[in-house]
Amino acid sequence: MGPDSSQDAQTVSQLGEFGLIRRVTSGRGQSPGTLLGPGDDAAVLSASDGRVVATTDVLVQNVHFRLDWSTPHQVGRKAVAVNLSDIAAMGAVPTGLLVGLACSAEESTTVVDGLAAGMWEEARGVGIDLAGGDMVTSTTLTVSVTALGELEGREPVTRSGARPGDVVAVAGRLGWAAAGLAVLARGFRSPLAVVGAQRVPEPPYEAGPLAAAAGATSMIDISDGLLADLGHVAEASQVSIDVRGDQVEIPQRLIEVASALGANPQHWVLTGGEDQALAATFPAERSLPQGWTAVGTVGRGRGVTVDGADYDEQEGWQHWR
Amino acid sequence: MGPDSSQDAQTVSQLGEFGLIRRVTSGRGQSPGTLLGPGDDAAVLSASDGRVVATTDVLVQNVHFRLDWSTPHQVGRKAVAVNLSDIAAMGAVPTGLLVGLACSAEESTTVVDGLAAGMWEEARGVGIDLAGGDMVTSTTLTVSVTALGELEGREPVTRSGARPGDVVAVAGRLGWAAAGLAVLARGFRSPLAVVGAQRVPEPPYEAGPLAAAAGATSMIDISDGLLADLGHVAEASQVSIDVRGDQVEIPQRLIEVASALGANPQHWVLTGGEDQALAATFPAERSLPQGWTAVGTVGRGRGVTVDGADYDEQEGWQHWR
Numbered sequence: 001m002g003p004d005s006s007q008d009a010q011t012v013s014q015l016g017e018f019g020l021i022r023r024v025t026s027g028r029g030q031s032p033g034t035l036l037g038p039g040d041d042a043a044v045l046s047a048s049d050g051r052v053v054a055t056t057d058v059l060v061q062n063v064h065f066r067l068d069w070s071t072p073h074q075v076g077r078k079a080v081a082v083n084l085s086d087i088a089a090m091g092a093v094p095t096g097l098l099v100g101l102a103c104s105a106e107e108s109t110t111v112v113d114g115l116a117a118g119m120w121e122e123a124r125g126v127g128i129d130l131a132g133g134d135m136v137t138s139t140t141l142t143v144s145v146t147a148l149g150e151l152e153g154r155e156p157v158t159r160s161g162a163r164p165g166d167v168v169a170v171a172g173r174l175g176w177a178a179a180g181l182a183v184l185a186r187g188f189r190s191p192l193a194v195v196g197a198q199r200v201p202e203p204p205y206e207a208g209p210l211a212a213a214a215g216a217t218s219m220i221d222i223s224d225g226l227l228a229d230l231g232h233v234a235e236a237s238q239v240s241i242d243v244r245g246d247q248v249e250i251p252q253r254l255i256e257v258a259s260a261l262g263a264n265p266q267h268w269v270l271t272g273g274e275d276q277a278l279a280a281t282f283p284a285e286r287s288l289p290q291g292w293t294a295v296g297t298v299g300r301g302r303g304v305t306v307d308g309a310d311y312d313e314q315e316g317w318q319h320w321r
Numbered sequence: 322m323g324p325d326s327s328q329d330a331q332t333v334s335q336l337g338e339f340g341l342i343r344r345v346t347s348g349r350g351q352s353p354g355t356l357l358g359p360g361d362d363a364a365v366l367s368a369s370d371g372r373v374v375a376t377t378d379v380l381v382q383n384v385h386f387r388l389d390w391s392t393p394h395q396v397g398r399k400a401v402a403v404n405l406s407d408i409a410a411m412g413a414v415p416t417g418l419l420v421g422l423a424c425s426a427e428e429s430t431t432v433v434d435g436l437a438a439g440m441w442e443e444a445r446g447v448g449i450d451l452a453g454g455d456m457v458t459s460t461t462l463t464v465s466v467t468a469l470g471e472l473e474g475r476e477p478v479t480r481s482g483a484r485p486g487d488v489v490a491v492a493g494r495l496g497w498a499a500a501g502l503a504v505l506a507r508g509f510r511s512p513l514a515v516v517g518a519q520r521v522p523e524p525p526y527e528a529g530p531l532a533a534a535a536g537a538t539s540m541i542d543i544s545d546g547l548l549a550d551l552g553h554v555a556e557a558s559q560v561s562i563d564v565r566g567d568q569v570e571i572p573q574r575l576i577e578v579a580s581a582l583g584a585n586p587q588h589w590v591l592t593g594g595e596d597q598a599l600a601a602t603f604p605a606e607r608s609l610p611q612g613w614t615a616v617g618t619v620g621r622g623r624g625v626t627v628d629g630a631d632y633d634e635q636e637g638w639q640h641w642r
Contacts, residue, residue: 035372039557040479041410041542042376042470047368051356054375054452055363056467058421060459089362100379100421100465131375138381140461144421146377148469149363158361221362236360 013105033095043132055086061141076118083147085203085276089221091212092149102138162237168296171207178272203276240301334426354416364453376407382462397439404468406597410542412533413470423459483558487602489617492528499593524597561622
């Protein structure tokens with residue numbers, strides 16, 4: 001099969017596995033963290049302080065994304081972003097990605113090209129490569145991304161280090177993706193500010209290493225919702241967390257969208273996932289690093305409250321529930 | 322939900338995501354390569370020489386495995402084995418695994434428990450952990466494994482270093498999984514020697530680092546078939562490879578099975594995949610390390626031949642073909 005037939009191919013089946021891999025990986029150059037890129041049994045990446053941070057997230061069509069709501073390019077960006085956000089939440093910087101792509105033999109190469117281009121764009125935005133992967137046949141379009149990172153000599157910031165007296169702070173946007181989801185679910189395609197946030201998150205990648213360097217005692221990325229994810233920190237750290245309602249900003253844009261839909265914008269901000277913001281706890285005596293805003297305090301006990309009371313709307317989103 | 326209801330739960334949905342993760346990860350202890358295990362946004366693994374080897378393979382139900390042919394435990398072992406084999410083929414030793422599991426909310430917890438137990442068994446056999454992962458909903462049962470490893474100061478052995486004059490050698494079994502597949506495809510369940518090889522490969526993990534230490538110039542794991550995978554080495558190295566038919570052992574057991582099925586046992590050995598044997602090239606003046614057997618030579622030119630001639634049965638197995 002010559003290069004011409006590759007360019008004209010309409011389905012994954014016509015292109016074949018190796019043609020597809022060449023198409024996704026060729027002509028991309030190589031970032032400094034990639035010591036050995038695609039084309040071998042495994043990739044080799046830098047792990048300069050002798051440790052590697054590793055996380056994986058799987059996105060399934062019609063569970064985590066819909067191709068009538070998002071373009072393949074947007075799905076590709078999101079699949080990488082949710083993983084890079086996990087790397088940032090450890091206080092690490094990313095070094096490379098592996099991608100497992102499962103799709104039907106009849107899948108259009110346009111979808112695969114779009115996914116790949118979106119993944120490359122998000123990766124290159126932080127200076128890393130798609131260093132390896134696997135492509136297989138499946139009846140369900142599934143994108144499985146593994147992100148690797150390094151700590152640059154710092155200790156990882158886990159969920160379990162929050163201490164009573166710490167300040168709880170957030171970096172990044174809250175509630176925007178939830179507002180976008182509410183808009184899309186009612187059949188609208190605008191306003192783009194919130195719909196775009198649902199399609200492609202904008203995680204505050206730099207805020208993770210900044211928080212680690214500033215002495216954050218715990219950190220998590222907000223994928224299930226602020227209250228739900230703070231619940232994971234409280235449980236792992238065996239502390240309680242109280243969020244101050246008046247410290248959690250509700251953006252004017254979300255108030256407007258909520259008003260149009262008859263929804264509660266505070267609920268989006270407190271429980272909406274998928275913005276991939278970061279939440280962390282800091283010793284009270286430290287000043288917060290750039291991009292971080294205080295939203296509450298850590299106390300003794302267990303559980304998460306808002307202004308000292310249980311927040312009784314449904315918290316966050318759980319799979320299989 | 323208390324621990325009792327967890328034990329009695331019959332479907333993934335009843336157990337919930339977090340209950341399922343606890344069930345798969347709890348009580349396993351921690352291997353030395355795992356610096357931070359499951360329960361956080363990412364795992365942290367050892368990469369003591371400042372580099373990490375990383376590979377991912379995705380296994381899809383009814384494409385890569387069938388639960389009427391294999392138990393979930395066997396599928397779990399195989400999913401890990403195919404990844405560990407890639408690590409070995411770089412000359413590396415494994416340090417840890419990440420697992421992405423996609424399954425239906427109605428999937429039986431027995432399936433998930435079996436998969437997890439099989440993955441843990443194969444991982445513990447080489448002294449590593451399931452250090453992290455993701456569990457999501459999908460209509461298609463999909464197991465996505467990422468294996469990480471380290472080179473212990475050695476250079477990675479790629480596919481591209483074979484030189485004319487090198488000896489071609491293999492370690493591990495050839496043709497057994499193909500024979501098992503032929504048996505299963507005709508509705509039989511025995512002989513177990515070959516059916517078992519199809520269900521769970523036994524890759525020669527130690528042979529990879531041994532080959533690297535012995536100066537192997539190129540290496541690959543045989544997942545598509547000996548001739549097909551040597552073709553990848555020949556192409557990447559820009560050399561030709563000639564396999565000596567009389568040097569490739571055809572086990573007596575395979576001759577017997579082939580005779581019963583009216584099949585060609587040499588074809589299984591030369592083109593059968595899924596045994597995850599290793600093929601490598603060595604300088605002719607070196608003696609081969611333990612577990613390795615010479616099967617051919619590297620020459621100038623391109624392509625793979627058997628006794629100097631094209632092998633004209635279909636070579637190996639390609640996705641989407």
